[in-house]
Amino acid sequence: MIDKLDIRNYFKTEEPNLLEDLGKLVSIKSRSVEREQCKDALEFFLKRAADMGFETRMGRYRDVGTVTMGEGPETIGILVHVDVVPEGNVENWNTDPFKLVLKDGHLFGRGIVDDKGPAMASLYAMKYLKDRQIPLTKRIMLIVGTREEIVWEDMDHFKEEFELPDYGFSPDGAFPIFNRENGYMDVELIFTEPSLKGDEDIGGGSATNSIPAKAHAKVNGEYLEYVGKNAHSSVPEMGLNAIALMCEDLAKKTDWGFAGFMAEYFPEKAYNSNLKFRMSDGSLKKDEETVMVPTIIRQEGQKITVSINVRNDFKLPAKSILDTLEDKRAEGKYDIHPIEILDSIWVDEDLPWIRRMKDVLQDNGLPGECRFAPGCTYAKSIPNTVCFGPVFEGDYDCAHMDNEGQSLEHYILSAELYTQYLAGEMV
Numbered sequence: 141m142i143d144k145l146d147i148r149n150y151f152k153t154e155e156p157n158l159l160e161d162l163g164k165l166v167s168i169k170s171r172s173v174e175r176e177q178c179k180d181a182l183e184f185f186l187k188r189a190a191d192m193g194f195e196t197r198m199g200r201y202r203d204v205g206t207v208t209m210g211e212g213p214e215t216i217g218i219l220v221h222v223d224v225v226p227e228g229n230v231e232n233w234n235t236d237p238f239k240l241v242l243k244d245g246h247l248f249g250r251g252i253v254d255d256k257g258p259a260m261a262s263l264y265a266m267k268y269l270k271d272r273q274i275p276l277t278k279r280i281m282l283i284v285g286t287r288e289e290i291v292w293e294d295m296d297h298f299k300e301e302f303e304l305p306d307y308g309f310s311p312d313g314a315f316p317i318f319n320r321e322n323g324y325m326d327v328e329l330i331f332t333e334p335s336l337k338g339d340e341d342i343g344g345g346s347a348t349n350s351i352p353a354k355a356h357a358k359v360n361g362e363y364l365e366y367v368g369k370n371a372h373s374s375v376p377e378m379g380l381n382a383i384a385l386m387c388e389d390l391a392k393k394t395d396w397g398f399a400g401f402m403a404e405y406f407p408e409k410a411y412n413s414n415l416k417f418r419m420s421d422g423s424l425k426k427d428e429e430t431v432m433v434p435t436i437i438r439q440e441g442q443k444i445t446v447s448i449n450v451r452n453d454f455k456l457p458a459k460s461i462l463d464t465l466e467d468k469r470a471e472g473k474y475d476i477h478p479i480e481i482l483d484s485i486w487v488d489e490d491l492p493w494i495r496r497m498k499d500v501l502q503d504n505g506l507p508g509e510c511r512f513a514p515g516c517t518y519a520k521s522i523p524n525t526v527c528f529g530p531v532f533e534g535d536y537d538c539a540h541m542d543n544e545g546q547s548l549e550h551y552i553l554s555a556e557l558y559t560q561y562l563a564g565e566m567v
Contacts, residue, residue, distance in 0.1 A: 165260060170224055172347070207284065215306050233543055288518060295522075336396070343438050348436060368385060369541075387406070431514065494510065
């Protein structure tokens with residue numbers, strides 16, 4: 141029997157400690173591309189877990205680690221990450237992005253929902269089991285990565301060194317339960333522009349999975365800046381793509397081929413692109429369920445590299461996307477460089493452990509059901525893994541956006557739900 145009242149009282153008592161630890165983690169500027177800071181965040185997290193009495197282990201590449209407890213025939217995996225996307229335009233933040241701020245009942249800071257907040261909440265869920273001396277019939281493994289926002293080399297390293305869990309969840313999306321995810325792809329289009337002198341200073345974006353809030357270019361000696369709005373690239377409609385705005389403008393002002401191509405096929409608000417693909421049923425058409433947007437642009441001499449982030453629908457194989465881009469090569473005058481390709485996932489919602497996850501949600505007055513996620517989480521990296529929280533239905537999902545945050549009430553409730561689920565798995 142899960143003692144929900146005891147769990148709630150536990151987190152009322154532990155809330156100051158939880159927020160203190162979360163504040164220290166948020167203060168580490170562990171942007172994904174800054175590897176030393178990501179290592180610092182991982183080391184802090186593992187040390188804090190060790191201080192609580194957990195067994196911890198750092199991978200040999202120092203980009204992934206684990207916190208474990210218990211023994212048993214099965215291992216429950218919890219997949220989290222302590223790297224974050226860049227903060228974007230700091231002027232758009234109402235608080236310091238790298239300082240945990242509690243204001244009007246809400247927590248603010250980069251990583252509050254993606255994914256430092258859920259990582260610390262999961263650690264404290266395990267701490268409850270330890271402090272209450274709950275008999276453990278299964279092993280729990282908290283897997284802490286540092287490259288989730290870029291190429292998942294950390295998960296490759298994890299699978300080289302560690303034993304895989306039997307099932308589990310990644311608290312890196314929303315409630316209720318997301319057992320299906322689109323495919324994922326990052327691909328670079330490398331354009332050659334012979335007319336460029338190399339001093340045009342064309343650039344924009346800083347993360348392949350974020351809608352860029354800024355882009356810039358120098359045209360005939362005039363420095364142009366384009367201002368958009370950050371958003372997670374899986375929901376581009378929540379942002380404003382500065383790269384798309386720039387390319388549309390440059391297509392009118394210059395004869396640069398990359399600008400014309402991008403303006404035609406990847407304009408702002410064409411979140412699915414204007415390309416047509418060969419679907420799994422053989423038809424050739426636009427796919428309204430696939431998201432395909434530019435997220436980074438950079439110039440190196442006469443080379444313009446544009447990163448395209450793709451969330452492809454189940455019906456659209458990755459090969460079809462690459463084939464379409466190949467068909468457009470002569471028109472666009474670019475080379476294609478695939479960076480990362482991840483298949484879509486589906487986990488059977490009738491599995492006993494997912495049914496128990498549904499029960500926890502229903503017992504708390506929440507929908508106990510499985511849904512489809514347009515985003516991409518570590519759940520893709522390990523079999524039998526689903527996305528479970530932390531954003532609640534009706535909340536403003538501000539991952540990758542300015543003023544990332546969550547209500548304190550819902551943050552603590554997410555920690556309670558993770559605790560209830562883990563405790564229930566020990567029965």
